Amino acid sequence: MSQSPGLPTPPPSLPDAQAGRLLRLLEAVRTVGSELELHSTLDRICETAAALTDARYAALGVVDEEGEGLSDFVFHGVDEETARRIGRRPDGHHGVLGALIHDPVPLLIEDVTEDPRFYGFPEHHPPMRTFLGVPVRVQGEIFGNLYLAEKRGGGPFGQEDLDLVRVLASEAGIAIGHARLYEAAQQRERWIDGSVAVTTALLSGQDTDDALQVVAEQARRLSDSAAALVLLPADEGGLEIVAVSAERPGRVLGTVVPAENELVRELVDGRVVFLQDAAADPRTATEPQAVARLARAWGPTMMLPLQSEGRVLGGLVMARARGGRAFTRAERVLAVQFAAQAALALMMAEAQRDRERLAVYEDRDRIARDLHDLVIQRLFATGMMLESAQRRSVVPEVREGVGKAVDELDTTIQEIRTAIFALQQNPAEAATSLRTRVLRELTTAAVPLGFRPGHRFVGPVDTLVGELTGKNLLAALREALSNAFRHANASRIEVVVDATVELPDGTPGVRLTVADDGVGVPEGGRRSGLRNLKRRAQSLGGDSWIEGGIGENGAGTTVVWQAPQ
Incomplete structure (x- = not known):
């Protein structure tokens, strides 16, 4: 059949082997771009390159940001057990891999062990002789290098292998660029979500x-x-x-x-x-x-x-x-931004706690003012009315009952004042305040005593009494309560801490009074504990002594301990 005039001559048909490799290349290009996750893309590139060139081993080394070594190394053909025995992966600072980093041009080597740049294989590394290396560029910049070793059949890699891998490396660069963009977007999204979680937790x-x-x-x-x-x-x-x-x-x-x-x-x-x-x-x-x-x-x-x-x-x-x-540089930037966001959330949380604390302080101040200006004044006026009625009363029983009511009102006024001082105290200091520690001692003593001792605070004990005096006051209280438990057989104990005392030399002091309705101290009885209290007070420049009983039948003991504030 003759060729029609004017028509171009058709190209000669490709050999079957060459056509097959071209189809494999097209399939490889399509396969390489099928992943979006970066590490999966690198794995797919290695696997595809090995299949395309009949290589037993393939690897892709990612060049670090300084361009001096490898920051990541993805491999194909070496099982995990062998990789574990080999240990650390190549860093790209030496040998043929390092040469390809510093001079990124394609390499074809028939026997890598005979190359003057060869640095040696680590222990347990599989034997490799034939080698092919091609740089991988992403948007014009070197991303890494694709390495192939040990062509099946024992022959060396040829120019045709190099041409196929160069085309694959070019397409791989495009796929890696897409994967990096996708990974960067995913990474930013994760860090933003993490910052939101941190901010929510702190606020x-x-x-x-x-x-x-x-x-x-x-x-x-x-x-x-x-x-x-x-x-x-x-x-x-x-x-x-x-x-x-x-x-x-x-x-x-x-x-x-x-x-x-x-x-x-x-x-x-x-x-x-x-x-x-x-x-x-x-x-x-x-x-x-x-x-x-x-x-x-x-x-x-x-x-x-x-x-x-x-x-x-x-x-x-x-x-x-x-x-x-x-x-990576991107990870560093995102981490710095995350730390800044966490710091901002910390400041906002601190400001929020300060506002809440201020609201509590304002509320406590309002309650304290109301107690002082309204409740105490009314109780004081009621006490004066009762005292006036007591003076006018001619019935002894009535006068005695009114007197007890006046005493109870005085005690109630002192307790309310104690509550006012407590309200004016910083809550953050409450756990270690003298008032709290005294109450803790009373709670502890209630277990062996079988009842909780009564208590009253006079004056702002937390602000007036120093730390050293407070420690000694607690020790004195502990000793007095122990004596009451072991010797007094008491059913009632009253503890008073008065920070409004003036000592004989005119200096301000604090007085601890522990009174019980027990049997009192017998004549010639053991007084070592009381002497300890006296020495403790005297070491601070104060004194302590024992007064008479408070029980209805004249029994009981009142221990008084006082020292400079």
Whole structure:
């Protein structure tokens, strides 16, 4: 059949083998771009390249941000058990892999072990001779290198293999670019969600320790770290570890890293610290032993100040396991933003607690004013009316009953004044105040006594009585209550702490009175406990003594202990 004039000559048909490889290349290109997750894309590239060139082994090394080594190494053809025995993956600083990083041009080597750049294989590494290496570029920049080794059949890789892999590497660069964009978007979304969770926890009003634990857990999860720590300023200086998230945290919670530590100084000054290998950094070895032991398992580490509006509230540490991949520039930026968001949430939570505390103080002040201006004044007026009625009464029983009512009103007024002083006290100090400690002693004594002693406070004992005098007053109270339990056989005990006393030399003092209705101190009875009380008072410049009984039949004992405030 003759060719029609004017029509082009058809190209000769491709050999079957060549056509088959072209179809495999087209299928490989389609396959490489089918993943969006970055690591899956790298795995697929290695697998496809090995199948396309009949290579036994394939790997893709991701060049680090400095362009000096490998930050990640994905492989195909080596089983997990062999990889575990080999140990650390190549870092790209030496050998043929390092040469391809510093001079990113395609390489075809018939026997890599004979190449002058060969650095040697680690123990348990499978034997490899033939080698093909091609750089992978993403948007014009070197992303990494694709390595192929050990062509099946024993022959070397040829020019045709190199051409196919170069086309595949070009398409792989496009697929990696898409996967990186997708992963970056997903990563930002995760960090935003984590910041929202932290902000919600800190502002929800839940326990502060629980909220800080959420910060540590979110930081560890988002940064893909082995451990995360939250540190806040300690009372004695330095930073205290207040939250830990780790598989094996050790006993570091509550540990204070001293202010002299160089890393702590960096954080307190508001500077970000990145460590390539925390275990090998001498600055981590000088910390408390509990922290140093934990840091020995750390590799790449981020130490970020919790800083907002120029104020450093603490620090956040995120550490990957030793030998783990380094934090990328994007991860560092996101972590810094996360720390700033957490610091802002901490400040907002602190301001919220201050507002709530102020509202409580205002309410307590209002109640105290109402008690003083209304209740006490009315009770005082009622007492005066009763005293006037008592003077006019001619019936002894009535006068006695009215007198007891007046005494009860006086006691009630003193107790209300005690409540007013308590309302004016800072709630944060209540747990360690003298008033609270006295009440704790009375509660403790109620168990062996079988009843709770009565009590009354006169004056602002928490603000007037010093710490040393308060400790000795508690010891005296403990001794007096013990004596009443062991010797007095009392059914009623009254305790009065009076901070409005003036000592004989004119200095202000405090007086503790413990009165019971028991059998009293017998003539010639043991008085070692009372002598101890006297010596304790005299050591402070005060004195103590014993007065007569208060019982209805003249029994009982009143122990009086007083000392300068």
